[in-house]
Amino acid sequence: MSNLRTVITAAAFGLVAMQAQATVAPQDLVNPITDYKLYVLDNLEQFSSHTREFTDAIKAGDLQRAQQLYAPTRVYYERIEPIAELFADLDASIDARDDDYEHGVQDPTFTGFHRLEYGLFHEHSTAGLGDYAERLMSDVETLEQSVQDLTFPPEKVVGGAAALMEEVAATKVSGEEDRYSHTDLWDFQGNLDGSKKIFELVKPLAAQEDPAFVARIEENFTAIEHTLAHYYLIEGDASSGYASYDKVSERDRRALVGPVTVLAEELSTLRGLLGLN
Protein backbone atom coordinates (compact mmCIF):
# COMPACT_ATOMS: atom_id res chain seq x y z
CA MET A 1 0.00 0.00 0.00
CA SER A 2 2.74 2.42 0.85
CA ASN A 3 3.96 2.04 -2.73
CA LEU A 4 0.62 3.12 -4.12
CA ARG A 5 0.62 6.15 -1.90
CA THR A 6 4.07 7.06 -3.13
CA VAL A 7 2.91 6.88 -6.73
CA ILE A 8 -0.06 9.14 -6.11
CA THR A 9 2.10 11.63 -4.26
CA ALA A 10 4.66 11.51 -7.05
CA ALA A 11 1.98 12.12 -9.67
CA ALA A 12 0.77 15.16 -7.75
CA PHE A 13 4.31 16.51 -7.53
CA GLY A 14 4.66 15.87 -11.23
CA LEU A 15 1.68 18.00 -12.16
CA VAL A 16 2.94 20.88 -10.05
CA ALA A 17 6.36 20.72 -11.67
CA MET A 18 4.86 20.55 -15.16
CA GLN A 19 2.91 23.71 -14.63
CA ALA A 20 5.90 25.64 -13.35
CA GLN A 21 7.26 28.11 -15.86
CA ALA A 22 10.64 26.90 -17.01
CA THR A 23 13.33 29.53 -16.88
CA VAL A 24 16.13 27.40 -18.31
CA ALA A 25 17.65 29.14 -21.31
CA PRO A 26 17.69 26.86 -24.38
CA GLN A 27 21.40 27.42 -24.97
CA ASP A 28 22.13 26.02 -21.50
CA LEU A 29 21.01 22.65 -22.80
CA VAL A 30 23.62 22.56 -25.57
CA ASN A 31 26.43 21.27 -23.33
CA PRO A 32 24.41 18.49 -21.67
CA ILE A 33 23.17 17.28 -25.07
CA THR A 34 26.73 17.38 -26.43
CA ASP A 35 28.08 15.42 -23.49
CA TYR A 36 25.25 12.93 -23.78
CA LYS A 37 26.05 12.19 -27.42
CA LEU A 38 29.71 11.70 -26.51
CA TYR A 39 28.57 9.29 -23.77
CA VAL A 40 26.41 7.40 -26.25
CA LEU A 41 29.21 7.21 -28.85
CA ASP A 42 31.61 5.92 -26.21
CA ASN A 43 29.13 3.24 -25.12
CA LEU A 44 28.41 2.29 -28.73
CA GLU A 45 32.09 1.80 -29.41
CA GLN A 46 32.29 -0.55 -26.44
CA PHE A 47 29.02 -2.20 -27.40
CA SER A 48 30.40 -2.91 -30.83
CA SER A 49 33.65 -4.43 -29.62
CA HIS A 50 31.90 -6.55 -26.96
CA THR A 51 29.36 -7.71 -29.53
CA ARG A 52 32.23 -8.81 -31.72
CA GLU A 53 33.69 -10.95 -28.93
CA PHE A 54 30.26 -12.35 -28.09
CA THR A 55 29.37 -13.24 -31.67
CA ASP A 56 32.86 -14.64 -32.32
CA ALA A 57 32.42 -16.97 -29.34
CA ILE A 58 29.11 -18.19 -30.78
CA LYS A 59 30.59 -18.74 -34.21
CA ALA A 60 33.48 -20.64 -32.62
CA GLY A 61 30.96 -22.88 -30.85
CA ASP A 62 32.23 -21.84 -27.41
CA LEU A 63 28.96 -22.16 -25.46
CA GLN A 64 30.35 -21.32 -22.04
CA ARG A 65 32.14 -18.20 -23.19
CA ALA A 66 29.11 -17.02 -25.18
CA GLN A 67 26.90 -17.48 -22.12
CA GLN A 68 29.37 -15.48 -20.02
CA LEU A 69 29.52 -12.64 -22.52
CA TYR A 70 25.77 -12.33 -23.11
CA ALA A 71 24.89 -10.06 -20.17
CA PRO A 72 28.04 -7.87 -20.05
CA THR A 73 27.60 -7.12 -23.78
CA ARG A 74 23.97 -6.06 -23.48
CA VAL A 75 24.69 -3.55 -20.72
CA TYR A 76 25.98 -1.00 -23.25
CA TYR A 77 22.83 -1.24 -25.31
CA GLU A 78 20.61 -0.95 -22.27
CA ARG A 79 22.38 2.27 -21.27
CA ILE A 80 21.75 4.02 -24.57
CA GLU A 81 18.26 2.72 -25.33
CA PRO A 82 16.59 6.14 -25.57
CA ILE A 83 18.69 6.78 -28.68
CA ALA A 84 19.02 3.21 -29.98
CA GLU A 85 15.27 2.68 -30.01
CA LEU A 86 14.76 5.73 -32.23
CA PHE A 87 15.82 3.37 -35.00
CA ALA A 88 12.76 1.16 -34.93
CA ASP A 89 13.85 -1.58 -37.33
CA LEU A 90 17.30 -1.96 -35.80
CA ASP A 91 15.91 -1.96 -32.27
CA ALA A 92 13.54 -4.75 -33.29
CA SER A 93 16.19 -6.88 -34.94
CA ILE A 94 18.70 -6.34 -32.10
CA ASP A 95 16.57 -6.43 -28.98
CA ALA A 96 13.00 -7.68 -29.63
CA ARG A 97 11.69 -10.47 -27.39
CA ASP A 98 9.93 -13.57 -28.63
CA ASP A 99 6.55 -12.27 -27.51
CA ASP A 100 6.89 -9.40 -29.97
CA TYR A 101 6.27 -12.02 -32.67
CA GLU A 102 3.12 -13.94 -33.49
CA HIS A 103 4.93 -17.27 -33.61
CA GLY A 104 7.31 -16.51 -30.74
CA VAL A 105 10.71 -18.19 -30.91
CA GLN A 106 9.64 -20.10 -34.02
CA ASP A 107 9.09 -16.88 -35.94
CA PRO A 108 11.62 -16.80 -38.81
CA THR A 109 12.13 -13.03 -38.40
CA PHE A 110 12.93 -13.28 -34.67
CA THR A 111 16.62 -12.31 -34.42
CA GLY A 112 19.06 -10.54 -32.12
CA PHE A 113 20.11 -10.92 -28.51
CA HIS A 114 16.99 -12.65 -27.29
CA ARG A 115 17.04 -15.19 -30.11
CA LEU A 116 20.64 -15.96 -29.17
CA GLU A 117 19.67 -16.03 -25.49
CA TYR A 118 17.08 -18.69 -26.30
CA GLY A 119 19.69 -20.83 -28.02
CA LEU A 120 22.42 -20.35 -25.45
CA PHE A 121 20.39 -20.63 -22.24
CA HIS A 122 17.31 -22.64 -23.19
CA GLU A 123 18.70 -25.02 -25.82
CA HIS A 124 22.17 -24.91 -24.23
CA SER A 125 23.79 -24.96 -27.63
CA THR A 126 25.41 -22.71 -30.22
CA ALA A 127 24.09 -24.92 -33.01
CA GLY A 128 22.33 -22.97 -35.74
CA LEU A 129 23.15 -19.60 -34.14
CA GLY A 130 25.92 -18.57 -36.54
CA ASP A 131 23.65 -16.64 -38.89
CA TYR A 132 21.95 -14.85 -36.01
CA ALA A 133 25.37 -13.88 -34.66
CA GLU A 134 26.44 -12.50 -38.06
CA ARG A 135 23.22 -10.56 -38.37
CA LEU A 136 23.55 -9.10 -34.88
CA MET A 137 27.08 -7.90 -35.57
CA SER A 138 26.07 -6.22 -38.80
CA ASP A 139 23.01 -4.62 -37.15
CA VAL A 140 25.20 -3.22 -34.40
CA GLU A 141 27.58 -1.74 -36.96
CA THR A 142 24.67 -0.16 -38.82
CA LEU A 143 23.37 1.24 -35.54
CA GLU A 144 26.75 2.75 -34.71
CA GLN A 145 26.87 4.50 -38.08
CA SER A 146 23.28 5.70 -37.82
CA VAL A 147 23.80 7.17 -34.36
CA GLN A 148 27.00 8.91 -35.42
CA ASP A 149 25.03 10.68 -38.15
CA LEU A 150 22.12 11.61 -35.89
CA THR A 151 21.55 15.07 -34.46
CA PHE A 152 20.15 14.16 -31.05
CA PRO A 153 16.68 15.62 -30.46
CA PRO A 154 16.96 17.36 -27.03
CA GLU A 155 13.48 16.31 -25.90
CA LYS A 156 14.27 12.65 -26.65
CA VAL A 157 17.48 12.87 -24.64
CA VAL A 158 15.88 14.49 -21.60
CA GLY A 159 12.77 12.30 -21.93
CA GLY A 160 15.08 9.29 -22.02
CA ALA A 161 15.78 9.51 -18.29
CA ALA A 162 12.14 8.61 -17.55
CA ALA A 163 11.81 6.24 -20.52
CA LEU A 164 14.62 4.09 -19.13
CA MET A 165 13.01 3.81 -15.71
CA GLU A 166 9.65 3.01 -17.33
CA GLU A 167 11.47 0.26 -19.19
CA VAL A 168 12.78 -1.08 -15.89
CA ALA A 169 9.32 -0.91 -14.36
CA ALA A 170 7.66 -2.66 -17.26
CA THR A 171 10.06 -5.43 -18.18
CA LYS A 172 12.93 -5.76 -15.72
CA VAL A 173 11.24 -5.88 -12.33
CA SER A 174 9.00 -8.66 -13.65
CA GLY A 175 11.99 -10.67 -14.89
CA GLU A 176 10.55 -11.05 -18.37
CA GLU A 177 13.34 -9.35 -20.33
CA ASP A 178 15.94 -12.09 -19.96
CA ARG A 179 13.63 -15.00 -19.32
CA TYR A 180 16.10 -17.70 -20.34
CA SER A 181 19.34 -16.32 -18.91
CA HIS A 182 17.87 -14.59 -15.82
CA THR A 183 20.45 -11.84 -16.26
CA ASP A 184 17.85 -9.11 -15.78
CA LEU A 185 19.84 -7.35 -13.08
CA TRP A 186 22.58 -6.52 -15.60
CA ASP A 187 20.02 -4.87 -17.88
CA PHE A 188 18.47 -3.21 -14.86
CA GLN A 189 21.82 -1.67 -13.97
CA GLY A 190 22.35 -0.61 -17.61
CA ASN A 191 19.00 1.18 -17.74
CA LEU A 192 19.71 2.75 -14.37
CA ASP A 193 23.17 3.95 -15.48
CA GLY A 194 21.71 5.47 -18.63
CA SER A 195 18.92 7.23 -16.78
CA LYS A 196 21.26 8.53 -14.10
CA LYS A 197 23.70 9.81 -16.71
CA ILE A 198 21.02 11.96 -18.33
CA PHE A 199 19.88 13.20 -14.94
CA GLU A 200 23.45 14.04 -13.87
CA LEU A 201 24.03 16.04 -17.05
CA VAL A 202 20.99 18.27 -16.52
CA LYS A 203 21.11 18.24 -12.73
CA PRO A 204 22.59 21.74 -12.35
CA LEU A 205 19.78 23.14 -14.52
CA ALA A 206 17.09 21.15 -12.73
CA ALA A 207 18.47 22.26 -9.36
CA GLN A 208 18.00 25.91 -10.32
CA GLU A 209 14.34 25.20 -11.01
CA ASP A 210 13.50 22.82 -8.19
CA PRO A 211 16.15 21.69 -5.68
CA ALA A 212 13.69 19.50 -3.78
CA PHE A 213 12.95 17.58 -6.99
CA VAL A 214 16.66 16.90 -7.44
CA ALA A 215 16.96 15.66 -3.87
CA ARG A 216 14.02 13.26 -4.30
CA ILE A 217 15.50 11.82 -7.50
CA GLU A 218 18.89 11.27 -5.90
CA GLU A 219 17.34 9.61 -2.88
CA ASN A 220 15.50 7.12 -5.07
CA PHE A 221 18.53 6.35 -7.25
CA THR A 222 20.47 5.65 -4.07
CA ALA A 223 17.72 3.39 -2.71
CA ILE A 224 17.76 1.28 -5.88
CA GLU A 225 21.53 1.01 -5.95
CA HIS A 226 21.53 -0.03 -2.33
CA THR A 227 19.19 -2.93 -3.10
CA LEU A 228 21.04 -3.91 -6.28
CA ALA A 229 24.28 -4.08 -4.28
CA HIS A 230 22.94 -7.14 -2.42
CA TYR A 231 23.36 -9.06 -5.66
CA TYR A 232 26.88 -8.20 -6.80
CA LEU A 233 28.70 -11.46 -7.49
CA ILE A 234 31.57 -10.19 -5.35
CA GLU A 235 30.49 -8.21 -2.33
CA GLY A 236 31.09 -4.47 -2.73
CA ASP A 237 32.23 -4.80 -6.36
CA ALA A 238 29.77 -3.41 -8.91
CA SER A 239 31.97 -4.56 -11.79
CA SER A 240 31.80 -8.21 -10.70
CA GLY A 241 28.34 -8.68 -12.22
CA TYR A 242 25.03 -9.83 -10.84
CA ALA A 243 23.37 -12.89 -9.40
CA SER A 244 20.61 -14.58 -11.36
CA TYR A 245 17.28 -12.79 -11.12
CA ASP A 246 15.59 -15.83 -9.59
CA LYS A 247 17.88 -15.37 -6.57
CA VAL A 248 16.34 -11.98 -5.81
CA SER A 249 14.24 -12.16 -2.67
CA GLU A 250 10.57 -11.22 -2.63
CA ARG A 251 11.40 -8.50 -0.15
CA ASP A 252 14.03 -6.97 -2.43
CA ARG A 253 11.75 -7.13 -5.45
CA ARG A 254 9.25 -5.13 -3.48
CA ALA A 255 12.00 -2.77 -2.35
CA LEU A 256 12.83 -2.10 -6.00
CA VAL A 257 9.28 -1.46 -7.22
CA GLY A 258 8.70 1.65 -5.12
CA PRO A 259 11.71 3.76 -6.07
CA VAL A 260 11.63 2.58 -9.70
CA THR A 261 8.01 3.69 -10.05
CA VAL A 262 8.67 6.99 -8.32
CA LEU A 263 11.66 7.66 -10.57
CA ALA A 264 9.70 6.85 -13.74
CA GLU A 265 7.00 9.28 -12.60
CA GLU A 266 9.21 12.06 -11.31
CA LEU A 267 11.66 11.97 -14.20
CA SER A 268 8.77 12.27 -16.65
CA THR A 269 8.44 15.88 -15.47
CA LEU A 270 12.05 16.69 -16.37
CA ARG A 271 11.24 17.75 -19.93
CA GLY A 272 8.70 20.26 -18.73
CA LEU A 273 11.02 21.49 -16.01
CA LEU A 274 13.68 22.25 -18.61
CA GLY A 275 11.27 23.92 -21.04
CA LEU A 276 11.23 21.09 -23.60
CA ASN A 277 7.53 20.21 -23.71
Next chain:
Amino acid sequence: MAGAAVLMLGALGIFYLSLGSKSSTDTADTHQITIDASGCTPNTLTVPAGAQRFTVINESERGIEWEILDGVMVLEERENIAPGLHQQLTARLLPGEYQMTCGLLSNPRGTLTVTAVAGQTVAADLSARALIGPLAEYRVYLTLEGRALARAVGDLQQQIADDNLDAAQQAWLQARAIDQHMALAVGLFSDLDQRLNARAEYFAEREQDADFRGFERLAYGLFEQQSTAGLLPVVKQLSADVGALRSRLSAQGVPASQLANGAGRVLQAWHDQQQNSEQLSSRARSDLQGLQAGIDKVVSLLLPVLRQAHPLESEALQAANASLAEQVPAADTQILLQASQQLADQLASVNALLASAY
Protein backbone atom coordinates in the same frame (compact mmCIF):
# COMPACT_ATOMS: atom_id res chain seq x y z
CA MET B 1 7.74 -12.57 -7.96
CA ALA B 2 4.03 -12.79 -8.77
CA GLY B 3 3.36 -10.43 -5.87
CA ALA B 4 5.75 -7.84 -7.22
CA ALA B 5 4.27 -8.06 -10.70
CA VAL B 6 0.74 -7.58 -9.41
CA LEU B 7 1.82 -4.66 -7.27
CA MET B 8 3.58 -3.18 -10.27
CA LEU B 9 0.52 -3.58 -12.47
CA GLY B 10 -1.62 -1.96 -9.82
CA ALA B 11 0.74 0.98 -9.61
CA LEU B 12 0.90 1.42 -13.35
CA GLY B 13 -2.87 1.03 -13.59
CA ILE B 14 -3.43 4.00 -11.35
CA PHE B 15 -1.01 6.04 -13.39
CA TYR B 16 -2.79 5.18 -16.63
CA LEU B 17 -6.25 5.67 -15.21
CA SER B 18 -5.31 9.10 -13.97
CA LEU B 19 -4.09 9.95 -17.45
CA GLY B 20 -7.28 8.57 -18.97
CA SER B 21 -9.63 10.53 -16.75
CA LYS B 22 -7.62 13.70 -17.09
CA SER B 23 -7.90 13.68 -20.86
CA SER B 24 -11.51 12.53 -21.13
CA THR B 25 -12.62 15.88 -19.74
CA ASP B 26 -10.77 17.51 -22.58
CA THR B 27 -12.97 18.00 -25.63
CA ALA B 28 -10.21 18.23 -28.25
CA ASP B 29 -10.56 15.78 -31.14
CA THR B 30 -8.63 12.60 -30.85
CA HIS B 31 -7.88 9.96 -33.44
CA GLN B 32 -8.69 6.57 -32.05
CA ILE B 33 -6.57 3.58 -32.95
CA THR B 34 -7.33 0.15 -31.66
CA ILE B 35 -4.62 -2.48 -31.64
CA ASP B 36 -5.46 -6.14 -31.36
CA ALA B 37 -3.53 -9.35 -32.03
CA SER B 38 -3.47 -8.74 -35.78
CA GLY B 39 -2.76 -5.00 -36.13
CA CYS B 40 -4.20 -1.47 -36.11
CA THR B 41 -7.82 -0.49 -36.71
CA PRO B 42 -8.00 1.67 -38.74
CA ASN B 43 -4.89 0.65 -40.61
CA THR B 44 -4.79 3.78 -42.73
CA LEU B 45 -5.48 7.16 -41.27
CA THR B 46 -5.43 10.67 -42.71
CA VAL B 47 -5.07 13.65 -40.41
CA PRO B 48 -4.46 17.36 -40.96
CA ALA B 49 -1.05 18.86 -40.24
CA GLY B 50 -0.35 20.40 -36.85
CA ALA B 51 -0.78 19.09 -33.31
CA GLN B 52 -2.86 15.91 -33.41
CA ARG B 53 -3.97 13.75 -30.54
CA PHE B 54 -4.13 9.99 -30.82
CA THR B 55 -5.78 7.59 -28.41
CA VAL B 56 -4.25 4.14 -28.64
CA ILE B 57 -6.35 1.32 -27.23
CA ASN B 58 -4.73 -2.01 -26.55
CA GLU B 59 -7.22 -4.80 -27.15
CA SER B 60 -4.54 -7.45 -27.54
CA GLU B 61 -3.45 -9.70 -24.73
CA ARG B 62 0.09 -8.39 -24.43
CA GLY B 63 1.76 -5.14 -23.51
CA ILE B 64 2.47 -3.19 -26.69
CA GLU B 65 4.04 -0.04 -28.01
CA TRP B 66 2.72 2.23 -30.73
CA GLU B 67 5.01 4.37 -32.85
CA ILE B 68 4.82 6.90 -35.64
CA LEU B 69 7.74 6.31 -38.02
CA ASP B 70 9.22 8.80 -40.44
CA GLY B 71 11.32 6.55 -42.67
CA VAL B 72 13.55 4.52 -40.34
CA MET B 73 13.23 6.99 -37.46
CA VAL B 74 10.75 6.93 -34.62
CA LEU B 75 9.02 10.30 -34.51
CA GLU B 76 6.73 9.70 -31.53
CA GLU B 77 5.89 6.67 -29.43
CA ARG B 78 3.98 5.33 -26.49
CA GLU B 79 5.57 2.33 -24.85
CA ASN B 80 4.29 -0.40 -22.58
CA ILE B 81 0.57 0.07 -23.10
CA ALA B 82 -0.85 -2.68 -20.93
CA PRO B 83 -3.58 -5.01 -22.24
CA GLY B 84 -7.04 -3.51 -21.96
CA LEU B 85 -5.75 -0.01 -21.29
CA HIS B 86 -5.40 3.03 -23.50
CA GLN B 87 -2.84 5.80 -23.76
CA GLN B 88 -2.84 9.17 -25.43
CA LEU B 89 -0.16 10.86 -27.41
CA THR B 90 -0.02 14.28 -29.00
CA ALA B 91 2.25 14.68 -32.00
CA ARG B 92 3.08 17.80 -33.96
CA LEU B 93 3.05 16.56 -37.54
CA LEU B 94 4.20 18.08 -40.79
CA PRO B 95 2.51 17.10 -44.06
CA GLY B 96 3.75 13.80 -45.47
CA GLU B 97 3.46 10.00 -45.36
CA TYR B 98 4.27 8.21 -42.13
CA GLN B 99 4.02 4.64 -40.90
CA MET B 100 2.53 3.33 -37.67
CA THR B 101 3.74 0.24 -35.85
CA CYS B 102 0.83 -1.87 -34.71
CA GLY B 103 1.69 -4.12 -31.78
CA LEU B 104 3.51 -7.33 -32.70
CA LEU B 105 6.49 -6.77 -34.94
CA SER B 106 5.07 -9.36 -37.32
CA ASN B 107 1.86 -7.31 -37.70
CA PRO B 108 1.53 -5.16 -40.83
CA ARG B 109 2.38 -1.50 -40.34
CA GLY B 110 -0.29 1.12 -40.79
CA THR B 111 -0.11 4.23 -42.93
CA LEU B 112 -0.58 7.70 -41.52
CA THR B 113 -1.06 10.44 -44.07
CA VAL B 114 -0.73 14.02 -42.91
CA THR B 115 -2.29 16.53 -45.27
CA ALA B 116 -1.47 20.20 -45.58
CA VAL B 117 -4.23 22.49 -44.38
CA ALA B 118 -5.18 25.27 -46.81
CA GLY B 119 -4.25 28.65 -45.42
CA GLN B 120 -2.42 27.13 -42.48
CA THR B 121 1.27 27.65 -42.48
CA VAL B 122 2.73 25.15 -40.10
CA ALA B 123 4.23 27.14 -37.27
CA ALA B 124 7.91 27.46 -37.96
CA ASP B 125 9.88 26.67 -34.90
CA LEU B 126 12.72 29.06 -35.59
CA SER B 127 13.31 29.58 -31.92
CA ALA B 128 16.39 29.26 -29.77
CA ARG B 129 15.08 25.82 -28.91
CA ALA B 130 15.32 24.71 -32.54
CA LEU B 131 19.07 25.34 -32.44
CA ILE B 132 19.85 23.26 -29.33
CA GLY B 133 20.19 20.04 -31.34
CA PRO B 134 22.29 21.53 -34.16
CA LEU B 135 24.60 23.39 -31.76
CA ALA B 136 25.11 20.28 -29.66
CA GLU B 137 25.79 18.20 -32.76
CA TYR B 138 28.32 20.79 -33.92
CA ARG B 139 30.09 20.63 -30.56
CA VAL B 140 30.21 16.84 -30.85
CA TYR B 141 31.71 17.26 -34.32
CA LEU B 142 34.34 19.69 -33.01
CA THR B 143 35.17 17.38 -30.11
CA LEU B 144 35.70 14.41 -32.42
CA GLU B 145 37.64 16.48 -34.98
CA GLY B 146 39.74 17.88 -32.13
CA ARG B 147 40.66 14.35 -31.07
CA ALA B 148 41.50 13.45 -34.67
CA LEU B 149 43.62 16.60 -35.03
CA ALA B 150 45.60 15.77 -31.89
CA ARG B 151 46.28 12.26 -33.25
CA ALA B 152 47.26 13.57 -36.69
CA VAL B 153 49.63 16.18 -35.24
CA GLY B 154 51.11 13.45 -33.05
CA ASP B 155 51.77 11.41 -36.15
CA LEU B 156 53.30 14.43 -37.91
CA GLN B 157 55.60 14.99 -34.94
CA GLN B 158 56.71 11.36 -35.08
CA GLN B 159 57.54 11.56 -38.81
CA ILE B 160 59.49 14.78 -38.32
CA ALA B 161 61.38 13.29 -35.37
CA ASP B 162 62.22 10.30 -37.59
CA ASP B 163 63.32 12.67 -40.40
CA ASN B 164 60.95 10.93 -42.76
CA LEU B 165 60.20 13.68 -45.32
CA ASP B 166 57.65 11.91 -47.55
CA ALA B 167 55.66 10.54 -44.64
CA ALA B 168 55.87 13.92 -42.88
CA GLN B 169 54.42 15.66 -45.95
CA GLN B 170 51.54 13.16 -46.02
CA ALA B 171 50.99 13.57 -42.29
CA TRP B 172 50.98 17.36 -42.70
CA LEU B 173 48.25 17.14 -45.37
CA GLN B 174 46.23 14.86 -43.15
CA ALA B 175 46.46 17.14 -40.11
CA ARG B 176 45.87 20.28 -42.17
CA ALA B 177 42.66 18.86 -43.65
CA ILE B 178 41.29 18.37 -40.12
CA ASP B 179 42.44 21.85 -39.11
CA GLN B 180 40.49 23.23 -42.08
CA HIS B 181 37.37 21.26 -41.12
CA MET B 182 37.48 23.17 -37.85
CA ALA B 183 38.31 26.56 -39.41
CA LEU B 184 35.04 28.18 -38.36
CA ALA B 185 35.67 27.38 -34.70
CA VAL B 186 39.41 28.06 -34.74
CA GLY B 187 38.67 31.42 -36.33
CA LEU B 188 36.69 32.44 -33.25
CA PHE B 189 39.91 32.56 -31.22
CA SER B 190 42.22 35.01 -32.91
CA ASP B 191 45.24 34.17 -30.74
CA LEU B 192 45.03 30.44 -31.45
CA ASP B 193 44.12 30.97 -35.08
CA GLN B 194 47.28 33.00 -35.49
CA ARG B 195 49.46 30.42 -33.73
CA LEU B 196 48.01 27.59 -35.83
CA ASN B 197 47.35 29.09 -39.23
CA ALA B 198 48.91 32.53 -39.85
CA ARG B 199 50.77 32.86 -43.15
CA ALA B 200 54.28 34.24 -43.52
CA GLU B 201 53.16 37.51 -45.12
CA TYR B 202 51.52 38.55 -41.87
CA PHE B 203 54.89 38.70 -40.12
CA ALA B 204 57.42 41.53 -40.40
CA GLU B 205 60.31 39.24 -41.22
CA ARG B 206 58.12 36.85 -43.17
CA GLU B 207 59.53 33.28 -43.20
CA GLN B 208 62.47 34.37 -41.04
CA ASP B 209 60.27 35.89 -38.35
CA ALA B 210 60.69 34.30 -34.91
CA ASP B 211 56.91 34.30 -34.42
CA PHE B 212 56.19 32.52 -37.70
CA ARG B 213 55.02 29.04 -36.70
CA GLY B 214 52.18 26.56 -36.91
CA PHE B 215 50.98 24.78 -40.05
CA GLU B 216 52.39 27.39 -42.44
CA ARG B 217 55.86 27.26 -40.90
CA LEU B 218 55.86 23.47 -41.15
CA ALA B 219 54.65 23.63 -44.77
CA TYR B 220 57.44 26.06 -45.59
CA GLY B 221 59.98 23.55 -44.28
CA LEU B 222 58.39 20.39 -45.64
CA PHE B 223 57.25 21.58 -49.07
CA GLU B 224 59.43 24.64 -49.96
CA GLN B 225 62.69 23.63 -48.35
CA GLN B 226 61.98 19.90 -48.68
CA SER B 227 63.47 19.26 -45.27
CA THR B 228 62.49 18.42 -41.72
CA ALA B 229 65.47 20.36 -40.34
CA GLY B 230 64.56 22.60 -37.39
CA LEU B 231 60.88 21.57 -37.45
CA LEU B 232 60.73 19.46 -34.30
CA PRO B 233 60.27 22.41 -31.89
CA VAL B 234 57.70 23.89 -34.30
CA VAL B 235 55.58 20.74 -34.38
CA LYS B 236 55.86 20.34 -30.61
CA GLN B 237 54.54 23.87 -30.22
CA LEU B 238 51.75 23.09 -32.67
CA SER B 239 50.83 20.06 -30.62
CA ALA B 240 50.59 22.22 -27.47
CA ASP B 241 48.50 24.81 -29.35
CA VAL B 242 46.11 22.08 -30.52
CA GLY B 243 45.76 21.03 -26.88
CA ALA B 244 44.92 24.62 -25.95
CA LEU B 245 42.38 24.80 -28.78
CA ARG B 246 40.65 21.65 -27.57
CA SER B 247 40.30 22.85 -24.01
CA ARG B 248 39.08 26.26 -25.22
CA LEU B 249 36.45 24.60 -27.40
CA SER B 250 35.33 22.26 -24.67
CA ALA B 251 34.85 25.20 -22.30
CA GLN B 252 33.20 27.62 -24.72
CA GLY B 253 31.76 26.01 -27.81
CA VAL B 254 30.44 27.94 -30.77
CA PRO B 255 27.61 30.44 -30.23
CA ALA B 256 24.48 30.14 -32.38
CA SER B 257 25.17 33.46 -34.06
CA GLN B 258 28.48 32.15 -35.40
CA LEU B 259 27.27 29.00 -37.10
CA ALA B 260 26.23 30.33 -40.52
CA ASN B 261 28.17 33.53 -40.11
CA GLY B 262 31.45 31.83 -39.23
CA ALA B 263 31.11 29.26 -42.00
CA GLY B 264 30.52 32.03 -44.55
CA ARG B 265 33.44 34.03 -43.21
CA VAL B 266 36.08 31.32 -43.52
CA LEU B 267 34.97 30.56 -47.05
CA GLN B 268 35.02 34.24 -47.96
CA ALA B 269 38.54 34.51 -46.52
CA TRP B 270 39.76 31.65 -48.70
CA HIS B 271 38.08 33.21 -51.73
CA ASP B 272 39.52 36.68 -51.14
CA GLN B 273 42.97 35.31 -50.69
CA GLN B 274 42.82 33.32 -53.94
CA GLN B 275 40.77 35.65 -56.11
CA ASN B 276 43.71 36.93 -58.12
CA SER B 277 45.32 33.58 -58.74
CA GLU B 278 45.13 32.34 -62.28
CA GLN B 279 45.84 28.83 -61.21
CA LEU B 280 45.13 27.50 -57.73
CA SER B 281 48.10 25.87 -56.05
CA SER B 282 47.54 22.31 -54.95
CA ARG B 283 47.71 23.49 -51.33
CA ALA B 284 45.02 26.15 -51.93
CA ARG B 285 42.91 23.46 -53.52
CA SER B 286 43.30 21.00 -50.66
CA ASP B 287 42.60 23.76 -48.13
CA LEU B 288 39.33 24.44 -49.94
CA GLN B 289 38.55 20.75 -49.84
CA GLY B 290 39.02 20.73 -46.06
CA LEU B 291 36.98 23.91 -45.60
CA GLN B 292 34.19 22.53 -47.76
CA ALA B 293 33.92 19.36 -45.65
CA GLY B 294 33.65 21.42 -42.45
CA ILE B 295 31.07 23.77 -43.98
CA ASP B 296 29.06 20.84 -45.31
CA LYS B 297 28.60 19.72 -41.70
CA VAL B 298 27.26 23.16 -40.73
CA VAL B 299 24.92 23.28 -43.73
CA SER B 300 23.57 19.81 -42.95
CA LEU B 301 22.70 21.08 -39.46
CA LEU B 302 21.09 24.31 -40.63
CA LEU B 303 18.94 22.95 -43.45
CA PRO B 304 16.40 21.10 -41.26
CA VAL B 305 16.04 24.22 -39.10
CA LEU B 306 15.51 26.52 -42.09
CA ARG B 307 13.47 24.27 -44.34
CA GLN B 308 10.01 24.88 -42.87
CA ALA B 309 10.21 28.60 -42.26
CA HIS B 310 12.32 29.61 -45.25
CA PRO B 311 11.98 26.99 -47.99
CA LEU B 312 13.40 29.08 -50.83
CA GLU B 313 16.48 30.24 -48.98
CA SER B 314 17.06 26.76 -47.68
CA GLU B 315 16.92 25.37 -51.24
CA ALA B 316 19.36 28.00 -52.46
CA LEU B 317 21.77 27.16 -49.63
CA GLN B 318 21.49 23.46 -50.35
CA ALA B 319 22.15 24.02 -54.07
CA ALA B 320 25.20 26.25 -53.46
CA ASN B 321 26.58 23.72 -50.99
CA ALA B 322 26.04 20.81 -53.37
CA SER B 323 27.62 22.72 -56.21
CA LEU B 324 30.83 23.46 -54.30
CA ALA B 325 30.97 19.89 -53.01
CA GLU B 326 30.72 18.59 -56.55
CA GLN B 327 33.27 21.00 -58.04
CA VAL B 328 35.90 20.95 -55.32
CA PRO B 329 37.87 17.86 -56.33
CA ALA B 330 38.64 18.83 -59.93
CA ALA B 331 37.13 22.03 -61.28
CA ASP B 332 38.98 25.00 -62.79
CA THR B 333 40.14 27.91 -60.70
CA GLN B 334 37.46 30.30 -61.96
CA ILE B 335 34.65 27.84 -61.32
CA LEU B 336 35.86 27.22 -57.76
CA LEU B 337 36.18 30.93 -57.07
CA GLN B 338 32.60 31.41 -58.24
CA ALA B 339 31.21 28.42 -56.37
CA SER B 340 32.93 29.43 -53.12
CA GLN B 341 31.68 33.03 -53.43
CA GLN B 342 28.16 31.79 -54.06
CA LEU B 343 28.11 29.56 -51.00
CA ALA B 344 29.65 32.31 -48.84
CA ASP B 345 26.85 34.65 -49.99
CA GLN B 346 24.15 32.09 -49.20
CA LEU B 347 25.58 31.49 -45.74
CA ALA B 348 25.63 35.23 -45.07
CA SER B 349 22.02 35.58 -46.14
CA VAL B 350 20.69 32.69 -44.06
CA ASN B 351 22.57 34.08 -41.09
CA ALA B 352 20.12 36.99 -41.05
CA LEU B 353 17.18 34.55 -41.11
CA LEU B 354 18.55 32.64 -38.14
CA ALA B 355 18.92 35.78 -36.05
CA SER B 356 15.40 35.37 -34.61
CA ALA B 357 16.61 32.21 -32.90
CA TYR B 358 19.58 33.69 -31.06
